[in-house]
Amino acid sequence: MKKNVKRFAAAALAMTMAASAFTGCGSKGNSASNADKVDVSNLSFPLDEKVTITGMISYPTGTEEEPNNRTIFKRLEDDTNVHVEWTAISSDQWGDKISLNMANVNTLTDFVFNAGFSDSDLLRYADQGVIIPVEDYIDEYMPNLSTVFEKYPEYRTMCEDENGHIWALPWIEQLGSEKTAIQTVGNNMTFINQKWLDFLGLETPTTVDEFEQVLLAFQEHSSELQKEFNIDGDIIPMSCIVNDQDPNLLINGFGDGIGDVDMGQHIAVNDDGKVVCTATTDGFRDGVEWLHKLYSEGLIDPECFTQDWSTYVAKGKSHRYGVCFSWDVANIDNIQDYVPLAALKADTVSVTPQNGSFTSGFDRGRCVVTSVCSNPALVCAWLDQMYDPFQSPQNNWGTYGEDDDFDIFELSENADGEPMLKHAALGDASPVEVREAECVGGPLAILDEYYDVYVTCPDDAQYRLDWIKDYYTDDMHCKYVYPKVFMSADDTEQLSTIQTDLVSYLNSSKAEFIRDGITDATWQSYLDQVDSYGLDQYLEIYQKYFDDFYAN
Numbered sequence: 001m002k003k004n005v006k007r008f009a010a011a012a013l014a015m016t017m018a019a020s021a022f023t024g025c026g027s028k029g030n031s032a033s034n035a036d037k038v039d040v041s042n043l044s045f046p047l048d049e050k051v052t053i054t055g056m057i058s059y060p061t062g063t064e065e066e067p068n069n070r071t072i073f074k075r076l077e078d079d080t081n082v083h084v085e086w087t088a089i090s091s092d093q094w095g096d097k098i099s100l101n102m103a104n105v106n107t108l109t110d111f112v113f114n115a116g117f118s119d120s121d122l123l124r125y126a127d128q129g130v131i132i133p134v135e136d137y138i139d140e141y142m143p144n145l146s147t148v149f150e151k152y153p154e155y156r157t158m159c160e161d162e163n164g165h166i167w168a169l170p171w172i173e174q175l176g177s178e179k180t181a182i183q184t185v186g187n188n189m190t191f192i193n194q195k196w197l198d199f200l201g202l203e204t205p206t207t208v209d210e211f212e213q214v215l216l217a218f219q220e221h222s223s224e225l226q227k228e229f230n231i232d233g234d235i236i237p238m239s240c241i242v243n244d245q246d247p248n249l250l251i252n253g254f255g256d257g258i259g260d261v262d263m264g265q266h267i268a269v270n271d272d273g274k275v276v277c278t279a280t281t282d283g284f285r286d287g288v289e290w291l292h293k294l295y296s297e298g299l300i301d302p303e304c305f306t307q308d309w310s311t312y313v314a315k316g317k318s319h320r321y322g323v324c325f326s327w328d329v330a331n332i333d334n335i336q337d338y339v340p341l342a343a344l345k346a347d348t349v350s351v352t353p354q355n356g357s358f359t360s361g362f363d364r365g366r367c368v369v370t371s372v373c374s375n376p377a378l379v380c381a382w383l384d385q386m387y388d389p390f391q392s393p394q395n396n397w398g399t400y401g402e403d404d405d406f407d408i409f410e411l412s413e414n415a416d417g418e419p420m421l422k423h424a425a426l427g428d429a430s431p432v433e434v435r436e437a438e439c440v441g442g443p444l445a446i447l448d449e450y451y452d453v454y455v456t457c458p459d460d461a462q463y464r465l466d467w468i469k470d471y472y473t474d475d476m477h478c479k480y481v482y483p484k485v486f487m488s489a490d491d492t493e494q495l496s497t498i499q500t501d502l503v504s505y506l507n508s509s510k511a512e513f514i515r516d517g518i519t520d521a522t523w524q525s526y527l528d529q530v531d532s533y534g535l536d537q538y539l540e541i542y543q544k545y546f547d548d549f550y551a552n
Contacts (some may be wrong), residue, residue, distance in 0.1 A: 010215050032085040035375035043141070043381055052380055054109035058085045058094040061437035065090075071399050072440050076391075082382050085109075087462035088522040097292050110373040111383065113442045115168065117365030120496060122167045122541060123489040131368040133165040137380035144387035148172065148196065148445045154359055157552065158484050168368045169383060173361030173396060175457070177448060179476045181360045184353035185468055188249045188261060191329040193218075193322045194264035199228055207345045209252070215299040218322040231319050234253060238294070238323040239301035241312055243507040245325045247300075251290060252343055255283015257477070260394075264483030265499070266506050267542055269350055271478040273550070277351075279506045280530055285523060286546055287346070288513045295514055305511050320457060328464060335463070340471045346463045351475040355482040364482055367443040386444050393421050393446055393455040398438030400424075406434045414453050421455040431460060485545040495541050502533040 014387040016193055033054045038047065042532050057067055066191040067073050067086045077083055089097050089111055097114070101107040101123060117125070125131045161164045175182035197204060197214070200221055205211040222228065222235035239248045243263050252259035258268050260278035268278045278284060294300050303311065314334035316324060329338045356362070367383060386395055394400075398408030400421065406429050412422035426434060451457045456466075460466045487495065509526055 010083060028030025033374060033375070033433070035110065035378045038148065038300060038364055038378045039376055040141070040377040040381075042373065043378065043465045045381070045385070046079060046083075050081050050083055050173065051378070052083045052085055052130060052382045053111070053375075053382065054087070055087045055111050055113050055374075056089065056098070056115075057089045057111045057113040057440070057442070058098075059090050061090050061092045063369050063437050067440065071402055071438070074395055075399075076385060080382055082378075088225070089204055105372060108370050108372045110379050111439075113367055115365055115368050116363065117168060118369065119364065119486060120492050122365050122368070123149065123492060125368070126161075126167050127489065129371055131167055132371055132373070132376060133167055134169065134369055134380060135160070135164070135166040137369075137376055138166065138169075139379050141381040142384035142387070143167070144321070144384045145443075145445065146445065148297060148387060151447070152359075153364065154482070155551075158359070158362060160307065160365055160488065161486050162488050168365045169380075171361070171363040171366040171441075171443055172445040172447075174446060174448045175461050176468065177360055178358050179353060180465065181353075181357050182359060182461060182468065183285060184476065185249070185472055186261070187244065187327050188190055188325055188353050189327065189329075189467070190247070190249050191326065191332070192341045193337055193340040194339045195229070195337040196225055196322055199225070203343070204339075205344065208250070208253070211344055212294060212297075212299070216297070219299060227318060233315070233318050233320050233354075236301050236315065236320045236322065237299045239315065239321050240304050240325045241307060241309070242304050242511050247291060247325055249325075250344060250548075251284070251346070252352055253346035253348050253350050254287035254290070255281055255364070256296065257348040257352070258283065259350060259352035260284050260287075261352050262355050262482075263507065263550060265355065265369075265482075265542075266503060267355065267539070269478070269482055269546060271479045273480065273546070275482065275539050275546055277530070277535055277539060278450045279441035279510065280527060280535075283347070287516055288510060290346070291514045292517045295419075296517070298408050300514075317327075325463065328460060330460070342471045343475045349475050350477055351472045352478060353476050353481045356484040358481050359484065360392060364484065364486065366441075382507075383443055386442055389447075389450050389454045392444035392448070395440050395442055395444045396436050397423075397458065398490075402438060404437075406437065408438055411442055418453075420453065423456045423458055453491075462509075480546075482542065482546060483549045483550050487541070487545055491541050491545075496511060497535040497539065498538045502530065502535065502538060505529060507532065535540065 024308045032052055034051045035051055038051055059065060059067065062069055065088055067088055068084070073084065087101070087107070155170065155172060157168055161167065192204065198220060200217055202214055203218055205214045218235060218237040225231060225235050233391040246263060248261050249257065252261065256275065258270060258278060258281060260266060262268065262278065266277055266279040267275055269275055313332055315321065319333060321333065323341070324332050326332050329335055345348050369379055373379055381466050385391055400411045406426065407424050409421040412419040412420050
């Protein structure tokens with residue numbers, strides 16, 4: 001049966017003509033596309049005749065290089081009668097090559113599928129005329145995405161620039177919402193070795209003082225732990241990667257409990273709706289001084305400032321950690337021996353959610369349509385198939401019925417007897433490797449209401465959602481997190497200019513404070529330097545967009 005698409009042409013095609021003049025270019029880009037022969041006034045899939053469009057895409061290094069060999073794209077071509085001629089770029093080369101391809105009309109394709117463009121990228125390419133706005137195409141040719149926007153209008157708001165234009169199609173992955181969303185606690189989730197606690201007869205700590213005593217016990221009984229659990233290498237009471245897999249959740253309860261969990265911006269919003277710098281508060285200073293105390297006692301891994309991810313994981317897989325930090329402890333060691341550690345009481349008990357987390361997973365710049373595209377209506381209608389509730393989970397995680405032995409899904413049924421994607425048992429296979437081998441990414445939307453209707457929730461996501469709800473949500477006392485706003489080009493540039501030096505200084509200073517401690521003199525010098533980087537202006541820009549977001 002054909003999938004009907006809204007029948008409208010005039011306004012959308014007029015936009016195409018207006019946007020088609022890619023600055024300084026007299027070519028139509030990739031000539032393989034013959035999309036202009038499709039009459040969009042009566043558009044439905046599959047098309048009566050096969051049509052070719054062109055796209056750029058990235059693929060994980062070490063996986064299938066030809067996108068059309070992937071089962072997902074094979075099925076999409078059968079269902080739509082649209083063939084995509086891809087320019088495929090390995091993910092490890094994407095950053096360098098995509099900017100070159102976007103600057104050359106001869107390498108531009110109709111669309112960029114896994115763009116991953118920042119706000120600055122979108123605004124720059126829009127200003128140069130390289131990409132076109134797609135809001136009218138969404139309204140008239142993308143019923144699946146329009147339905148998502150109707151259910152959750154905040155996503156449309158987050159996609160729009162200050163003039164109401166949408167320059168890219170989003171990636172949306174809901175896994176929980178508000179204070180239960182999977183992103184509320186990032187790579188700073190704290191895990192403690194329950195096996196060690198049990199062996200030493202220790203209770204799970206609930207305060208910072210009790211936590212210190214537990215680490216001291218791990219240190220004092222290191223030889224016993226090594227012998228009992230056959231550990232090769234020194235016992236490390238606590239390890240982390242400062243400013244990455246960071247211990248900031250441990251110090252969230254110092255001071256007023258606002259915390260400093262945003263290592264990329266160092267901002268939060270207090271309950272009065274005021275944007276503050278989280279790395280200049282008295283609570284931050286007290287918390288970092290406490291971490292210095294732990295470091296000076298030899299309780300924190302001395303490599304915490306310099307180790308990379310592979311070194312951090314290697315020591316974890318040797319079962320040497322009493323406490324560690326990550327998105328999922330299974331990445332570091334295993335989930336059988338460790339449990340999440342709830343927020344510790346210092347001056348208060350508090351968990352500050354990650355900025356932008358209340359609307360769950362969102363990427364504003366996932367997919368763009370370029371100005372060389374001769375039939376944006378057709379391309380957008382094809383891209384809308386990615387937002388089909390049965391298609392989006394496959395694009396995001398993988399599919400079923402592959403020729404090899406590894407499938408993320410098996411085709412099953414929901415409670416109403418309708419087709420449903422059921423996550424398959426992978427045995428010893430790595431979920432990440434299977435997903436990368438099968439999924440295609442791109443623009444998509446997975447909503448909470450899809451689970452157990454179109455798809456089951458991934459096991460690794462479900463247990464993390466349970467962790468957040470059971471260990472952290474009740475201690476999230478804040479009213480706000482900073483939303484994912486779309487700033488103007490001028491404000492984005494101004495903010496980026498300040499942020500480059502400011503955030504680097506805040507992060508490097510934090511590492512120095514943990515290692516060397518803080519005096520009144522060094523703290524005042526730190527505050528003065530932060531101010532000199534333009535902190536007031538930095539916060540003023542954030543405040544303006546926060547106020548506008550909630551006003552709207």
